[in-house]
Amino acid sequence: MLHYKKEKELILEEFSVDPNTGLSPKQVINQREVYGENKLPEEAEDPYWKVFLKNFKEPIVIVLLGAVVLSFLSSYYAFQIQNDPKHGVEALYEAIAILILILINACLGFWQEISARKSLNALKEMNNRQTTVLRDGQWQKIVATELVVGDIVRAQVGDFVEADVRWIEANELQVIESHLTGEADAIQKTTEVITETVEVGDRINMGFSGSTVSNGQGIGVVVGVGKDTELGNIAQLIQSVGSKKSPLQNTVSQLTKTLMLISGGIVVLTFIVGIIRAGEFSIDSITSVLSTSIALAVASIPDALPAVLSIVLTIGAAKMAKNKGLIKSLTSVETLGGTSYICSDKTGTLTKNEMTVVKFTANGTSYDVTGLGYAPKGSIKVLSDQKTNAQPFLYGAVLCNEATVKEVDGDYKPFGNPTEVALTVLGQKANVRKNDLLENETIIRTLPFTSDRKMMSVVIQNQDGYMLYTKGAPDVVLNQSQGVLVADKIDTRDHAKQQFNQTVEEYAEKALRTLAVAYRPLTKEQAMEASVEELEQELILTGVAGIIDPAREEVKESIKVLHEANVEVVMITGDHEKTARAIAYELGIVNDKQAPVIKGVELEEMTDDELFEKVKTTNVYARVSPEHKQRIVKQLQAHGEVVAMTGDGVNDAPALRVADIGIAMGIAGTEVTKDSADLILLDDKFTTIEKSVQSGRTIYGNIKNFMRHELTTNVAEVLSLLIGLFFFTHTIGNVPGSTPVLTALMVLWVNMVSDAVPSFSLGYDVAESDIMKEQPRDPKESVLANYTWSRVLIRGTVMGLVVFAAFYLAAKAGMSSNEAQTVAFLTLVYGQLWHVFDARSSKTLFRRNPFGNPRLLLAVGFAAISSFLVTIIPFFNTVMGTAPLTLPIYMMVIFIPALPTFVLSGIKEVFGIKIW
Ligand code: ATP
Numbered sequence: 001m002l003h004y005k006k007e008k009e010l011i012l013e014e015f016s017v018d019p020n021t022g023l024s025p026k027q028v029i030n031q032r033e034v035y036g037e038n039k040l041p042e043e044a045e046d047p048y049w050k051v052f053l054k055n056f057k058e059p060i061v062i063v064l065l066g067a068v069v070l071s072f073l074s075s076y077y078a079f080q081i082q083n084d085p086k087h088g089v090e091a092l093y094e095a096i097a098i099l100i101l102i103l104i105n106a107c108l109g110f111w112q113e114i115s116a117r118k119s120l121n122a123l124k125e126m127n128n129r130q131t132t133v134l135r136d137g138q139w140q141k142i143v144a145t146e147l148v149v150g151d152i153v154r155a156q157v158g159d160f161v162e163a164d165v166r167w168i169e170a171n172e173l174q175v176i177e178s179h180l181t182g183e184a185d186a187i188q189k190t191t192e193v194i195t196e197t198v199e200v201g202d203r204i205n206m207g208f209s210g211s212t213v214s215n216g217q218g219i220g221v222v223v224g225v226g227k228d229t230e231l232g233n234i235a236q237l238i239q240s241v242g243s244k245k246s247p248l249q250n251t252v253s254q255l256t257k258t259l260m261l262i263s264g265g266i267v268v269l270t271f272i273v274g275i276i277r278a279g280e281f282s283i284d285s286i287t288s289v290l291s292t293s294i295a296l297a298v299a300s301i302p303d304a305l306p307a308v309l310s311i312v313l314t315i316g317a318a319k320m321a322k323n324k325g326l327i328k329s330l331t332s333v334e335t336l337g338g339t340s341y342i343c344s345d346k347t348g349t350l351t352k353n354e355m356t357v358v359k360f361t362a363n364g365t366s367y368d369v370t371g372l373g374y375a376p377k378g379s380i381k382v383l384s385d386q387k388t389n390a391q392p393f394l395y396g397a398v399l400c401n402e403a404t405v406k407e408v409d410g411d412y413k414p415f416g417n418p419t420e421v422a423l424t425v426l427g428q429k430a431n432v433r434k435n436d437l438l439e440n441e442t443i444i445r446t447l448p449f450t451s452d453r454k455m456m457s458v459v460i461q462n463q464d465g466y467m468l469y470t471k472g473a474p475d476v477v478l479n480q481s482q483g484v485l486v487a488d489k490i491d492t493r494d495h496a497k498q499q500f501n502q503t504v505e506e507y508a509e510k511a512l513r514t515l516a517v518a519y520r521p522l523t524k525e526q527a528m529e530a531s532v533e534e535l536e537q538e539l540i541l542t543g544v545a546g547i548i549d550p551a552r553e554e555v556k557e558s559i560k561v562l563h564e565a566n567v568e569v570v571m572i573t574g575d576h577e578k579t580a581r582a583i584a585y586e587l588g589i590v591n592d593k594q595a596p597v598i599k600g601v602e603l604e605e606m607t608d609d610e611l612f613e614k615v616k617t618t619n620v621y622a623r624v625s626p627e628h629k630q631r632i633v634k635q636l637q638a639h640g641e642v643v644a645m646t647g648d649g650v651n652d653a654p655a656l657r658v659a660d661i662g663i664a665m666g667i668a669g670t671e672v673t674k675d676s677a678d679l680i681l682l683d684d685k686f687t688t689i690e691k692s693v694q695s696g697r698t699i700y701g702n703i704k705n706f707m708r709h710e711l712t713t714n715v716a717e718v719l720s721l722l723i724g725l726f727f728f729t730h731t732i733g734n735v736p737g738s739t740p741v742l743t744a745l746m747v748l749w750v751n752m753v754s755d756a757v758p759s760f761s762l763g764y765d766v767a768e769s770d771i772m773k774e775q776p777r778d779p780k781e782s783v784l785a786n787y788t789w790s791r792v793l794i795r796g797t798v799m800g801l802v803v804f805a806a807f808y809l810a811a812k813a814g815m816s817s818n819e820a821q822t823v824a825f826l827t828l829v830y831g832q833l834w835h836v837f838d839a840r841s842s843k844t845l846f847r848r849n850p851f852g853n854p855r856l857l858l859a860v861g862f863a864a865i866s867s868f869l870v871t872i873i874p875f876f877n878t879v880m881g882t883a884p885l886t887l888p889i890y891m892m893v894i895f896i897p898a899l900p901t902f903v904l905s906g907i908k909e910v911f912g913i914k915i916w
Helices: 008-014 025-035 048-057 059-082 085-126 247-278 283-299 305-322 330-337 391-399 418-429 474-479 494-509 524-529 553-564 577-587 600-605 608-614 626-638 650-658 671-676 686-727 744-754 756-762 788-812 817-839 854-872 874-880 887-895 898-911
Strands: 130-135 138-143 152-156 164-176 212-224 325-327 341-344 356-362 365-369 380-382 404-408 411-415 442-450 455-462 465-472 481-486 489-491 513-522 539-548 568-572 597-599 620-622 643-647 661-665 679-681
Touching: 008 164, 008 212, 048 059, 048 085, 059 085, 085 305, 085 744, 085 874, 152 164, 164 442, 212 442, 212 650, 247 283, 247 305, 247 330, 247 686, 305 325, 305 330, 305 686, 305 756, 325 330, 325 686, 330 661, 330 686, 341 626, 341 686, 356 391, 356 418, 356 494, 391 418, 391 465, 391 513, 391 539, 404 418, 411 418, 418 513, 418 539, 442 524, 465 474, 465 524, 474 481, 474 494, 474 513, 474 539, 481 494, 494 513, 494 539, 494 577, 513 524, 553 568, 553 577, 553 686, 568 577, 568 626, 577 597, 577 620, 597 600, 600 620, 600 626, 608 626, 626 643, 626 650, 643 650, 643 686, 650 661, 650 671, 661 671, 679 686, 686 744, 686 756, 686 788, 686 817, 744 756, 744 817, 744 854, 744 874, 756 817, 756 854, 788 817, 788 898, 817 854, 817 887, 817 898, 854 874
Parallel strands: 341 568, 341 643, 481 539, 568 620, 597 620, 643 661, 661 679
Antiparallel strands: 130 138, 130 152, 152 212, 164 212, 325 679, 356 365, 356 539, 365 380, 404 411, 442 455, 455 465, 465 513, 481 489, 513 539
16 A cells, blocks of 8 residues: 555554654664665766776777877888888887877876766765654764665755655645656645545655755655655656866867867878878888878877866865865866855854844843853843843743753753754843743744744743744844834834834844844634734734854955955845844955945845846845845846855755855755755855865866966977978988978877876966966856967977977988987977976966976976986887987087077066967
């Protein structure tokens, strides 16, 4: 029989679970064995061998493999037909060397994919959803996938229902099940048994995996987990951590494709020119020319670029997570770097969320309260001349309240909503405790707090009848009230309300958070039947509390840093306008004590166009509801801003989705907001947003730097080779005309070793010192915009000319072909090793400490020494076509190629020319 048709007691009995203690650890193990885990089947990851082999499907590798085949053929031809063992051995070595490079490339690709997968899995794990379960008599938070059939779970506003459950308790519980039914409205849940057969959407005593709780709270017993849930039936995979490609990765793969086409052109061109110059059209000339031209063309592609890019992005994301900013997709790393607006809520993010009542007015009398923190220590001092009975206010404050404060080893620990904790502590200071009151009164209904209503109420029954206690934002409660209790009399005159409002404003101007308390006598029928709206009206105000919620110290500094970085900070809060402005002023969000504040009601009356006009000059929004946040984000985006927005409540999820970077609180945030966020602050601190923006900018800057460096090398290589082919048609000195400026293996060496290794360490560079002093990046701008291309082309061209000139002069001086090629090779290697120090600055070489990145120094040292070694070790001489040089020549090829970099940077520094 279906679960919704069964009495709840029957289900509890079926799973042998006591609803007061939950399952025992032994039962949990047993149930998991019988019913399985609470996991939906995931797409299996590719096994390691498949990941490794995938690298051989890359177009670059296929072309290189073509070159290997041709080299083998050429070697065979030389040995067997031409009887030319020297050429045969050379061709054989070339084939083997290219094969080794293909293998190294595959290993690099494999390592990159595996480490990216590991980091992403680690991020995924950190992002596992939590749920509240009763086990062994204790309510505890566990990872949702650990739920088993028979578990007793509790879900409240902002939680996901993590398995299929039969509700056994429901308090104003409303749930959204649109993922199953398509119905966007919340559905009220009950615990009553249903006798007829009904569709999923009408099974109102059941909760389904993946639904969100939009109101109230419920307790349920799990009846289905994993693939046995309704969600499992439709096999919808919910994957929170995406590994989709970022725009930057798309740009790079596009760029690589374009460059491959260009190199295709070069292959054909080199081939034709080679054949013409060889002067004959024989198999021999075709094989030798073709293998060289293919290898050259492929080597001109920045092969290491995609691998380096994805490693840098993933490692960047992992680093950010270590700094408490958990990012959910690589795209966000880039977007963060371009953030120009941060909209943050106040309570808990900008303030400490450690609340204490320091003032209150009750029954017409004002009081000051001493003693900060949660200990019930402190005095309550009357400020007015006459003292009235504060009980109506205090009773409401502690009864309409779900928080508790417990003493643990002399320490007072708060449990529950901080605003309510503050009222509980006030009650204790005044000797009014909820548990004592409950001896004579019973709470028969609780209408939970929502950010939309900004109120919370309870319905009480006692020997005198029924009563409603409400607490909430004073302006909202005032709107719903008929009068104010002053000296035990209900004053319904406007004057009394004005007086009350004045007190509220006085508190707010002192940056205090305000909360009003009210009551209303009810009839039995009202108490039992009336809706929330019907109940929360005709209230009688008993008083208002002024609560201090200190600003977080470190936020001030973060806001200063962000302002310097030209990132605007906006406060969007549900709190009172004056409290909001006072705190915004204290934190430096606004510089004017009278800065404009837009209130939620005003927003409602504004058209989108009017808001568009005001949105750039407003930094504080008060008394807003979650729906307003979306409008603010959209209007900022209409101005072309990249908006990051924080949120913690369930209703904030849509705004987080609209924002370019949705930010959720890792500790206080609801599971639903975390799910819609791009960045989760693991420590709930505003400062983490600032740090993440900085990381985003650093990573983006580093990527730009290494791309510039890699591409410059490619331009230099292609150019020097092309000049060699087109203009060098006759013998110079001892070097015959058919000699290329660089051998194919020299180019491969540069691309895969002497250039790739330092480039890679550029990806790990520390931030440039002024990175947080610049304008945010234009999100539409390509990574290659802003003089990147011109820098690449100009520097690449100069370097290409220098390499060719070195080759030419060496030949002219009477060196052998191999020696001249080695001179060209080392000129390129060392020239680029100097250039790398310039590439790591968005400005010039002179603006950065060359010792700031130890990894880079190591990489440069390695590249410099290994490139020297391949010119003196005989094996490499044969394979790569290098030759040992004399000491003066070595000195020249090390230092002379520094000139282009120093001269160009020098001119740039002096004249401020951006184009190079
Ligand atoms: P922020 O939006 O910056 O987090 P906030 O906490 O003030 O600030 P909300 O949670 O929407 O925003 O609260 C809005 C108002 O509702 C508060 O200013 C307070 O007056 C009132 N309020 C907050 N918590 C409760 C509660 N538990 N019961 C009744 N009223 C509350």
